[in-house]
Amino acid sequence: MSEFVRAVEASRVPPGQMLTVEVAGDSVLLANVDGKYYGMGAMCSHEQWDLSEGMLEDTSVTCAGHGTVWDLKTGKGAFDEPLDDEPLYDVKEEGGFLYVRKR
Numbered sequence: 001m002s003e004f005v006r007a008v009e010a011s012r013v014p015p016g017q018m019l020t021v022e023v024a025g026d027s028v029l030l031a032n033v034d035g036k037y038y039g040m041g042a043m044c045s046h047e048q049w050d051l052s053e054g055m056l057e058d059t060s061v062t063c064a065g066h067g068t069v070w071d072l073k074t075g076k077g078a079f080d081e082p083l084d085d086e087p088l089y090d091v092k093e094e095g096g097f098l099y100v101r102k103r
């Protein structure tokens, strides 16, 4: 996914909300933080819980599974054991849709 791929209507990710979408075989977590969109791998690398079921606070996502706190800017998770980073995606809005591209 080196080019931007259309993911979903932007209206489905209002401010303060997250949504998991499947794009080109990847599960991507889309988050809207005060109108700015972020994209990160959606399945927690701890035990694969869907991060859209967690809690969004600023650019941190707390996994509903066991509480890992993920940083949408870096893809790094804070937990009491090392975890693989989540992949990051660029997100752009165009014509009412969100497009994602893997970094």
Ligand code: FES
Pocket: 044, 045, 046, 047, 048, 049, 063, 064, 065, 066, 067, 068
């Ligand atoms: S599955 Fe996310 S913290 Fe365990």
